[in-house]
Structure formats: structure tokens, C-alpha cells
Amino acid sequence: MSATRIRVLIVDDSVVIRRLIKEILDSDSRIEVVGVAQNGQVALGKVEELKPDAITMDIEMPVMNGVDCVKALRKTHPRLPIVMFSTLTERGASATMDALAAGASDYVTKPANVGSVMESRQSIMDQLVPKLIALTGSRRLVSGAKKAALPPPQPVPAQAKGPGGAPARRTQPFGLLAIGSSTGGPDALATVLSALPGDLPVPVVITQHMPPVFTKMLAQRLDSTCRLSIHEAAEGDSVERGKVLIAPGGLHMELKTRGTGVSVHLSDAPPENFCRPAVDVMFRSVASVYRNRVLAVVLTGMGRDGAAGAGVIRTAGGEVFAQDEATSVVWGMPGATVMAGQADRVLPLEQMAATIASALTHSQNAAARQAGPVSGGVRA
Incomplete structure (x- = not known):
């Protein structure tokens, strides 16, 4: 991760949504938007070029959708935080589950009230910014290749005590x-x-x-x-x-x-x-x-x-x-x-x-x- 700000790549086929997310993230001094991509295929190239610390990813996009992009990224970037954008619908939930199963780190839900720009901005800010900060600050320390070498369980003294301590x-x-x-x-x-x-x-x-x-x-x-x-x-x-x-x-x-x-x-x-x-x-x-x-x-x-x-x-x-x-x-x-x-x-x-x-x-x-x-x- 960058020594100063969290470098984020925005992936969405909607120009309006890309601009909205960029404005929201740019308003936080801890985050820097380093690039945007209109579909998953373009995103794959941008990741190699820009080396972001985290990605925000739409699910439904032309050429390559978000789920397929996550699958491709996980082959080369198993620990890169990816936050999906989802709708509060059964279809959206199903697609989000597919993305999580493919290796996405987390998700945020798109605002239901798309008619209010201020409410949409606040909803995305409240959900997305804390997740980007938490995910980039808590990278997995164990990769798939190291799972066989996991440390043994660590017992912690129990609190419940009987007679005599x-x-x-x-x-x-x-x-x-x-x-x-x-x-x-x-x-x-x-x-x-x-x-x-x-x-x-x-x-x-x-x-x-x-x-x-x-x-x-x-x-x-x-x-x-x-x-x-x-x-x-x-x-x-x-x-x-x-x-x-x-x-x-x-x-x-x-x-x-x-x-x-x-x-x-x-x-x-x-x-x-x-x-x-x-x-x-x-x-x-x-x-x-x-x-x-x-x-x-x-x-x-x-x-x-x-x-x-x-x-x-x-x-x-x-x-x-x-x-x-x-x-x-x-x-x-x-x-x-x-x-x-x-x-x-x-x-x-x-x-x-x-x-x-x-x-x-x-x-x-x-x-x-x-x-x-x-x-x-x-x-x-």
C-alpha cells in the first residue's frame, strides 16, 4: 500500500457512477483515485499499469463483467482488496454472492433512492470509505501457497474459574x-x-x-x-x-x-x-x-x-x-x-x-x- 494515501482503481461502465465514486473518494484525504476502467477487461490492464491498493468493481458490465474480472484478478493478485457494487435485489444479491465466492473482499449496496444525489453520495461514502480503509490496512498475511505452514492454535487463558481459582x-x-x-x-x-x-x-x-x-x-x-x-x-x-x-x-x-x-x-x-x-x-x-x-x-x-x-x-x-x-x-x-x-x-x-x-x-x-x-x- 502507498506510504501516504490508498490508491484506488474504479471499475464501472457508467460514466455517471464513475464520476460520483471518484468525487466521493477524492474528498477523503486518505484516498487517491489513480484510474478508472469501463469494464473488467480494461481493468485487468489498468491493475498491471497502475498497481492500485484497492479496487471498486461494478458487477454488470459489457465485455467482461465484475465476477469474471475478480476470478481473473485472483489468479495473479490473491490479496488485492476488491469491493463490489451491488443492488438491493435478489438478482443483485445472487451476483454479489458469486463475486464473493470468486474472491471479492466485500461489497457495498447502491443507493435505492437514485433521485437524490446528496443521499446517494452519503450512502456510498458511509459504506465504501470505511471498508477501503479497513481492507487495505488488514491485508491477509497468509497466502494460498503458505496455508500448509499455518501456526498451531494459540490458547488464551479462560476467564471462568472454579473454587480456589x-x-x-x-x-x-x-x-x-x-x-x-x-x-x-x-x-x-x-x-x-x-x-x-x-x-x-x-x-x-x-x-x-x-x-x-x-x-x-x-x-x-x-x-x-x-x-x-x-x-x-x-x-x-x-x-x-x-x-x-x-x-x-x-x-x-x-x-x-x-x-x-x-x-x-x-x-x-x-x-x-x-x-x-x-x-x-x-x-x-x-x-x-x-x-x-x-x-x-x-x-x-x-x-x-x-x-x-x-x-x-x-x-x-x-x-x-x-x-x-x-x-x-x-x-x-x-x-x-x-x-x-x-x-x-x-x-x-x-x-x-x-x-x-x-x-x-x-x-x-x-x-x-x-x-x-x-x-x-x-x-x-
């Missing part, structure tokens, strides 16, 4: 897996969930920072590639073993006890950490229902959402895993959790699923031993 012993198995993620989350979630067994012994709840429509599309795509059953959560959904529920965009997801079971409650309460859904809301909720039976995971993402909630989970006796900096697209959320002392383990993404599965199995086995011998088919 010794670590508290779990007497019940984990009852729930809760995951929070943001920037880079769709790819991280796909990596983790696809490696988990279909007979996972606990329910899974996920908050991924995404707008409406996008979360539904994310759930559908993950469901088609994973052994677990994955759905966008709806009001009143039952929380069941082996079932994965993703918080819908625009709504907080909480869990409530209902008789002998647990169900989903969706809320349009004010955003937390500028987010709705927010990870902190979900984490507080699962801690109140499952207490020390929560295993929480904080994956890649901008900001601090999840760090405070992780503290609530650990105070209740649960455990928290955080993704490490080297494999995070942005080490904001997991980094904040680690720096706050609220992570029991800090793990590379590639080791997360196996460690989760091992922790769930170990907790079940430990609880079985604690419960004592079985007599006549009924545990004593």
Missing part, C-alpha cells in the same frame, strides 16, 4: 454453537460450515452483517454446499440439533425459551455497533438461555461487534473461539474480542471447524463421565 469444570455438554461474522464472513462461514459433520450434536445460530435479501441468498447457498440444514431464521423457528439458522438482514436475532424448547425471536430494535442484526445482541441472548453451554465463534469482520457479547458468554461459563489475524480479511471483530481478553482460543480459519467439532465431542464425553455409570440402560 482453578479453571471451572464443565458438568454439562455444550448445547449451542453461536457464530458472528462480517467482512469476509460468507467465505469464512462456507469454510467452517462445510467442514462440520451433518450430525452435529447442537443447534447453530449465526449473525452475519448483511442487508435483507442477501442473508436469504447466503443461507440458500450454504445449504446447497454443506451437510447441515441451513436456513434464514424466521420468527418462532425452533432451535434444534443439527439445524443452522442465520439472522435475517435488518433484524436482530434473539433466542427465547418456549416450554421445554427454544425458539427464535426477531426484533427491529435500534442497531448496536451500527449493525442490525448485531452479534452482541445474539451473544447476550444465547448466554441468557444456554448459560455455560454456549460455544461461540467470532470470525473475520470490521468493527467491534461481538466482543462485548463474548464477555457475557464467558462470564456465564461458556467458551469463545476467535479467528486469527493471519487468516482474517479484516481482524476487527475477532481482534477486538482477543484484545478484550474474551477469547479462549485464537485459531486459523482452516483449523476452526475441526477444533469446534472436537470441543463439542469432548464436552459430551466429559459430561457423560461426570454423570457416572449407566445401569439398566438409564444413566445413574
Whole structure:
């Protein structure tokens, strides 16, 4: 990255949009627009010529669209931050998922109210500038060629203590897996969930920072590639073993006890950490229902959402895993959790699923031993 300003290449077939984005970025002293391109094919040449620190990329363009351009760029520039521009439609969400799967770093949504120039400028500025700064300041430290040499998991002393200051012993198995993620989350979630067994012994709840429509599309795509059953959560959904529920965009997801079971409650309460859904809301909720039976995971993402909630989970006796900096697209959320002392383990993404599965199995086995011998088919 430039020693002074972030060098950005704008790729869009619309002259109006190119000019709008350039004006917005030029207004920030931390950013320098070094060039523009009207399609993906032109962009490939511009990248080699201008060597930008980041790219903004439209999806639908003639000659070469944004998704194909991302695929081509990832062959030669695996870590170059690419932010896609998307529409808040099912088609736009689908195309964005394609781009993220191809290796795009993140996306921003185009303003719905195109009639207001001022509102459009503010919307793009609020979304795009923080993402460019975060992405260029948090380049991946591990390339695909170095994945085999990942460091071992880094344990962090647990907060929960028993009598005499010794670590508290779990007497019940984990009852729930809760995951929070943001920037880079769709790819991280796909990596983790696809490696988990279909007979996972606990329910899974996920908050991924995404707008409406996008979360539904994310759930559908993950469901088609994973052994677990994955759905966008709806009001009143039952929380069941082996079932994965993703918080819908625009709504907080909480869990409530209902008789002998647990169900989903969706809320349009004010955003937390500028987010709705927010990870902190979900984490507080699962801690109140499952207490020390929560295993929480904080994956890649901008900001601090999840760090405070992780503290609530650990105070209740649960455990928290955080993704490490080297494999995070942005080490904001997991980094904040680690720096706050609220992570029991800090793990590379590639080791997360196996460690989760091992922790769930170990907790079940430990609880079985604690419960004592079985007599006549009924545990004593």
C-alpha cells in the first residue's frame, strides 16, 4: 500500500457512477483515485499499469463483467482488496454472492433512492470509505501457497474459574454453537460450515452483517454446499440439533425459551455497533438461555461487534473461539474480542471447524463421565 494515501482503481461502465465514486473518494484525504476502467477487461490492464491498493468493481458490465474480472484478478493478485457494487435485489444479491465466492473482499449496496444525489453520495461514502480503509490496512498475511505452514492454535487463558481459582469444570455438554461474522464472513462461514459433520450434536445460530435479501441468498447457498440444514431464521423457528439458522438482514436475532424448547425471536430494535442484526445482541441472548453451554465463534469482520457479547458468554461459563489475524480479511471483530481478553482460543480459519467439532465431542464425553455409570440402560 502507498506510504501516504490508498490508491484506488474504479471499475464501472457508467460514466455517471464513475464520476460520483471518484468525487466521493477524492474528498477523503486518505484516498487517491489513480484510474478508472469501463469494464473488467480494461481493468485487468489498468491493475498491471497502475498497481492500485484497492479496487471498486461494478458487477454488470459489457465485455467482461465484475465476477469474471475478480476470478481473473485472483489468479495473479490473491490479496488485492476488491469491493463490489451491488443492488438491493435478489438478482443483485445472487451476483454479489458469486463475486464473493470468486474472491471479492466485500461489497457495498447502491443507493435505492437514485433521485437524490446528496443521499446517494452519503450512502456510498458511509459504506465504501470505511471498508477501503479497513481492507487495505488488514491485508491477509497468509497466502494460498503458505496455508500448509499455518501456526498451531494459540490458547488464551479462560476467564471462568472454579473454587480456589482453578479453571471451572464443565458438568454439562455444550448445547449451542453461536457464530458472528462480517467482512469476509460468507467465505469464512462456507469454510467452517462445510467442514462440520451433518450430525452435529447442537443447534447453530449465526449473525452475519448483511442487508435483507442477501442473508436469504447466503443461507440458500450454504445449504446447497454443506451437510447441515441451513436456513434464514424466521420468527418462532425452533432451535434444534443439527439445524443452522442465520439472522435475517435488518433484524436482530434473539433466542427465547418456549416450554421445554427454544425458539427464535426477531426484533427491529435500534442497531448496536451500527449493525442490525448485531452479534452482541445474539451473544447476550444465547448466554441468557444456554448459560455455560454456549460455544461461540467470532470470525473475520470490521468493527467491534461481538466482543462485548463474548464477555457475557464467558462470564456465564461458556467458551469463545476467535479467528486469527493471519487468516482474517479484516481482524476487527475477532481482534477486538482477543484484545478484550474474551477469547479462549485464537485459531486459523482452516483449523476452526475441526477444533469446534472436537470441543463439542469432548464436552459430551466429559459430561457423560461426570454423570457416572449407566445401569439398566438409564444413566445413574
